[in-house]
Amino acid sequence: MPGIHLRTPPFDWTCGHCRKVVTLTAEHYHSGYRHLSVAETKAGETALVFSAASCPNPDCRELTLAVRLAEYKPSLGHAYSIGTAGDPIEEWMLLPAHRDSDA
Numbered sequence: 001m002p003g004i005h006l007r008t009p010p011f012d013w014t015c016g017h018c019r020k021v022v023t024l025t026a027e028h029y030h031s032g033y034r035h036l037s038v039a040e041t042k043a044g045e046t047a048l049v050f051s052a053a054s055c056p057n058p059d060c061r062e063l064t065l066a067v068r069l070a071e072y073k074p075s076l077g078h079a080y081s082i083g084t085a086g087d088p089i090e091e092w093m094l095l096p097a098h099r100d101s102d103a
Contacts (some may be wrong), residue, residue, distance in 0.1 A: 006031050006049065006082065013053065016096045018060035029053045033082050035072050043089050047072040047082050065095040 009026045031051040049068040055061055069089040070082050 006033065006051070015053075015055040015057060015060055015062070016064055016093075017055060017062035018057050020055070020057050020060065022056050024053055024056070028056050033070075043069075043071065045072040046070065046089065049082055049088075063095050065093075067092050067094060 007029075009024050009029045011024055012021055013024045014021050029052070031049070033047045033049040036046045036048060047070050049070050051066050053064045055064070068091040071089065072082060
């Protein structure tokens with residue numbers, strides 16, 4: 001799910017489990033972030049960003065879960081902005097789990 005963090009449904013998406021193109025609605029997608037309230041690090045202020053999707057394909061219905069560590073910085077017009085999909089500090093796809101046979 002990299003690159004779809006903090007999107008507003010509905011949007012088209014390819015499930016990593018069944019490989020079908022489906023439309024995710026609010027019922028099947030949730031995302032958010034949490035500012036990490038710790039002393040500033042070498043990366044600056046950071047936030048943990050997550051996104052979760054349940055595949056609406058009735059033959060699949062698997063959970064996809066991704067987490068990203070991103071820069072949390074002041075932004076014009078907003079109190080803060082979260083780093084965009086192009087500049088995560090780190091990103092992890094938790095589900096589906098990576099399998100060597102998928103490489």
